[in-house]
Amino acid sequence: MARSNMAIIAVETDTVQLTRLSRSLALLGYQPAEANSAEQAMKLIRGTVFERAAVAAELTWVGQTLIRRLRRLPSMETVIAIGPPDDPEMEAEARTSGADAYLVRPVSVESLAKALLARAWARPAVASHGLDSPSTEGDRMKR
Numbered sequence: 001m002a003r004s005n006m007a008i009i010a011v012e013t014d015t016v017q018l019t020r021l022s023r024s025l026a027l028l029g030y031q032p033a034e035a036n037s038a039e040q041a042m043k044l045i046r047g048t049v050f051e052r053a054a055v056a057a058e059l060t061w062v063g064q065t066l067i068r069r070l071r072r073l074p075s076m077e078t079v080i081a082i083g084p085p086d087d088p089e090m091e092a093e094a095r096t097s098g099a100d101a102y103l104v105r106p107v108s109v110e111s112l113a114k115a116l117l118a119r120a121w122a123r124p125a126v127a128s129h130g131l132d133s134p135s136t137e138g139d140r141m142k143r
Helices: 015-027 038-047 066-072 088-096 109-121
Strands: 007-011 031-035 052-056 078-083 101-104
Touching: 007 015, 007 038, 015 031, 015 052, 015 109, 031 038, 038 066, 052 066, 066 078, 078 088, 078 109, 088 101, 101 109
Parallel strands: 007 031, 007 052, 052 078, 078 101
Antiparallel strands: none
């Protein structure tokens, strides 16, 4: 299987949102693999080892399988759920399914960068020193 430290899977059901997400990830230096459904994402995962994922939170409602499946992968370090603002039930469901962060649409490059970095800072060696993840007032990113 292919493996890249900068490989990330981006999953959005809306083509415009997927394009926006992929461009933002590319600006951060990632090489996003795109999928517009849970099924397509799983096909991509069979051929590539991903350590990170940015996933439409809505896909957790369809059988609640994609975030959970991604979280179960041994290589998966970070799963970011992306969803609509002001939907605490969807955010709670995404987090229960294993999302490390929940970002609201439209997602800014800055909020993506912070969510990806926050997970790196939250690793046990750092977390034990009391460091916490960054957040912004403009984007709701909760741990």
